Amino acid sequence: MATTDDKLSRLFDGELPLGEAESLRRELGETERAKLAALSALSQTVRDAVRTEADGYDLDVWSAIEDRIEADVPNVVPLRRKIFLRTTAAFSALALAAAMVLVFRPTAPRPSNCEILELEVVGSGATVMKVPDEHGNETTLIWFDHQEDDEWESL
Amino acid sequence: MERCRRGDKQAFRSFVERYQRRVFSLAFGLLKDADEARDICQEAFLKAHRNLGTFQGASSLYTWLYRITVNLCIDRKRRVGRGSEVELDERLPHDRAGNPADVLSAERPSFNPLRVAQSSELRGRILAALSELSVEHRSVLILREVEGLSYKEIADSMDCPEGTVMSRLFHARKRMQELLADFADDATQEGA
Numbered sequence: 001m002a003t004t005d006d007k008l009s010r011l012f013d014g015e016l017p018l019g020e021a022e023s024l025r026r027e028l029g030e031t032e033r034a035k036l037a038a039l040s041a042l043s044q045t046v047r048d049a050v051r052t053e054a055d056g057y058d059l060d061v062w063s064a065i066e067d068r069i070e071a072d073v074p075n076v077v078p079l080r081r082k083i084f085l086r087t088t089a090a091f092s093a094l095a096l097a098a099a100m101v102l103v104f105r106p107t108a109p110r111p112s113n114c115e116i117l118e119l120e121v122v123g124s125g126a127t128v129m130k131v132p133d134e135h136g137n138e139t140t141l142i143w144f145d146h147q148e149d150d151e152w153e154s155l
Numbered sequence: 156m157e158r159c160r161r162g163d164k165q166a167f168r169s170f171v172e173r174y175q176r177r178v179f180s181l182a183f184g185l186l187k188d189a190d191e192a193r194d195i196c197q198e199a200f201l202k203a204h205r206n207l208g209t210f211q212g213a214s215s216l217y218t219w220l221y222r223i224t225v226n227l228c229i230d231r232k233r234r235v236g237r238g239s240e241v242e243l244d245e246r247l248p249h250d251r252a253g254n255p256a257d258v259l260s261a262e263r264p265s266f267n268p269l270r271v272a273q274s275s276e277l278r279g280r281i282l283a284a285l286s287e288l289s290v291e292h293r294s295v296l297i298l299r300e301v302e303g304l305s306y307k308e309i310a311d312s313m314d315c316p317e318g319t320v321m322s323r324l325f326h327a328r329k330r331m332q333e334l335l336a337d338f339a340d341d342a343t344q345e346g347a
Contacts, residue, residue: 043299045281061179
């Protein structure tokens with residue numbers, strides 16, 4: 001069975017799983033071996049040409065970029081801009097704090113029940129009681145005692 | 156790397172000195188011009204320095220650096236728009252681009268690597284053949300043949316799927332074999 005060039009390329013590039021590569025190598029015919037040899041020659045030719053040619057040039061990248069790197073430090077903010085940013089940040093923080101005070105200002109707690117300030121009873125007697133319930137709340141009771149007119153008169 | 160991120164100048168200098176030759180070779184292979192390759196090399200390291208904070212570490216450092224370099228080269232080539240580039244159809248799946256059984260040549264070039272290393276004229280002709288490829292195909296070929304990157308690393312460097320890498324590599328090799336077939340004949344005659 002002919003091996004596709006796709007597989008041959010992956011075999012040549014070492015991209016086939018080890019077992020599959022070994023199995024494929026055993027099955028290679030003369031044409032496939034010649035193609036592999038041609039790939040190898042091309043690879044070496046390109047590599048040698050580019051490397052040899054590139055290696056012929058002097059290279060000192062650091063000297064060329066050192067000054068630019070110092071002038072180009074990332075995230076460095078000019079002083080004037082830094083002062084502006086800090087002032088803006090301080091004012092923003094103050095404004096935020098003021099807004100928070102307005103929204104969440106503390107207020108006096110509202111009474112949970114009414115206070116009896118005054119109780120006028122005409123013709124009756126009244127008793128005010130506070131009765132706690134099982135939940136810890138208090139219920140205010142006003143107990144009226146009706147009296148006859150003559151009893152008031154006797155008092 | 157961590158020292159570089161913290162702004163350690165000496166650490167970054169070591170990083171530059173370690174990778175400068177490889178970055179230059181890549182840029183030189185793509186642009187075929189030493190001065191342009193130097194410019195790209197410098198730009199690549201400056202860009203890397205500026206963006207050290209964004210390097211996630213998911214890819215390897217050199218893959219990240221190659222990615223910057225390849226992008227700079229592609230941008231420059233597109234901006235200049237020079238050269239006779241052969242655009243190959245990348246939309247075709249790799250295994251459907253022609254008859255897969257016989258598209259690659261079995262003909263081995265008749266020149267030997269030693270002659271390539273010794274003869275600047277031969278090297279010039281090989282580089283000229285490379286410049287016939289589109290910059291994308293050339294990038295894949297150089298990342299594979301010169302830098303020895305895996306398909307996955309090339310895909311990371313070029314921000315494309317591995318299938319595209321395989322397809323580009325396949326077409327680039329096939330085209331180089333065609334271009335160097337004449338060259339092999341010439342070399343044979345020279346040797347005779």
